[in-house]
Amino acid sequence: MSLLRRAIAYGLAVAVAATLGTVASARASTAVVLNSDDDTLSVVSGDSYREISRVHIGRGPHHLIVSPDGRTLIVAMSGSNELVLIDRKTGVESQRIEASDPYQLGFSPDGKWFVTASIRLDHIDIYDAKTFQLVHRLPAATMPSHIAFARDSTTAFVTLQGTGSLIAIDLASGKVNWTVPVGPTPAGIITRASGTLLVGVMGSDYIAEVDPHDGSLIRKIHTGNGAHNFLASPDGKTLYVSNRVAGTISVLNADTLEVTATLIAPGGPDDMALSPDGRELWATARWRASIDVIELASGALKAMVPVGRSPHGIFVY
């Protein structure tokens, strides 16, 4: 990064810090939301359920994750072909790393590999997670979307929305282990404690449990139309599934996969996050430019917080 670029980055860092840092000190519950059509990052207060600020962050922000050491938020900017690293404690932008159309992103459980999926340009990139050096770039037809990892960190699993399939990639060699059909327009994917995979089948009304060894279908669990994405509770006992078309979020027992409740979440619920006290579920409502805040004890929709256009990734802390 040039000195001038560093200076510019510092300017943005100050802006982000002024919002994230200040709010973080005021109250523990704060949400960071990526508005993918606005190219902005919103900061939402968990006290007032209002957007406190909105800053321009770059083009096409979609998903974000926390680094394995918990110190950094990493934002995937598909439009501007970069990863934006933000210090989680201070809110200061620390680095921008060139990447090819990163849409979804994830670290392998051992922290060795970092993987991004390019849903628009049909490829998957595997990086050395320590250096962010590209190790493998694989074509993936078509629309590689969400990413999960084998518990032993040997394999990445990526849903292919365009072809209704799931691909398994050996991370060390970059070779494809298998590709199997999994259902129409698969999106979210998560690895269970048992090691099996759950895939949200957005073109239908179920999630599919898949054997990670060969991709064979184990069973289907009905959740709701447009089953899209997953969130596991920190204690591992509960799974949440957003159903985009139905406008609901299914609550599942993580052991039995039995649906225990269905929460109303209008506006095309997408990514989800739990408040630090575990009492609220926050979900981005893509089609209504807002955030659904649901009180888990009562199941009531507590607030709909207006943010920018097409809110996608969310992180609450």
Add this chain to the structure above:
Amino acid sequence: MFEALQRLIEQIQGTVFETAVQPLLFRLGLMDWAEDSFDGIEFALYGALAVAVAYVVCRPLELWRPVECWDDRHAVRTDIVYTLIHRIGIVPAVLFVILTPIGTMIDGYLRFRGYIPPEIEQLVTPLYDHPFATFMVYMAVLDLGEYWRHRLQHRLPWWWALHSLHHDQRQMTLWSDDRNHILDDVLAVVWTGTIAMLIDVPPGEYPLVLIGFRLIESLSHTNVRLGFGAHGSALLVGPQYHRIHHSIAHAEPPFDRPRGCNFAVILPIWDVIFGTWRRIDEFPQTGVAALDGPAVRCGYLAHQVEGFRRLGAVLMHACNRRSPGFAAAFPARSTPSPG
């Protein structure tokens, strides 16, 4: 006010998508088109708003000081059809569905060979902190691209065969901006898409500003006796400036020389830089001298067929110079009527 308007459009967009489009996509097994369809609704809503704004601003001007008055406005109705199907998104949607996979394939091919398109912000780093300024720079670059596309539309005979559909309107009004042949639209998408691929796509966070640009394009075709003066006409394309470009006296081969002028779409500075700027205190008659009658005053589909006929004739002539093709496409050059 703008924020409230944008919020209202977002609400309508979300409601239309959730209640009508998404259920349909789900039933048809097309959920992988969800995001594109959602964006398409936004395009249509802002397109409709752009049409409404253009009508509210430009139509009173046409009633106030028209350059020409016509008893029969049949030809204008065809331009209204052109405007509606273009700006509300039918033609753009079809082109998007057809051309996006091709663009993605090329972009993906380049990406696999290590090419990541540079952003203008990387070249001019202070722009990182000024997204609106960045947006305006992108619009200026695209406008420069449009200037040169327009020059080629007039320079190349086969392209002129298509572009002549835009120029053959003798009743030029606020509706005439979208009067283009479908193949010309395809070329426009490819042209702009290529530029976008080279400099990366411009930011999309200012949809209301885009309506302002569309208003300038509608205004420049408006049938009004209005100019922006010596200084204004060097800053922004206006009705008189663009009417001179549409002059029936200028639309003769080789079209962009020696009399062709004022090719700019938004910013006349490109005409100044490249020597095609002309300012005269006239409001000339518009049209193409060689073209009149049913080939010009017809409905949308007949006009599109006429475009294919002109293109075919010009291509025949290119293959065989003794073929009367070009003359068949542009049969006579009548003396232009005084403007």
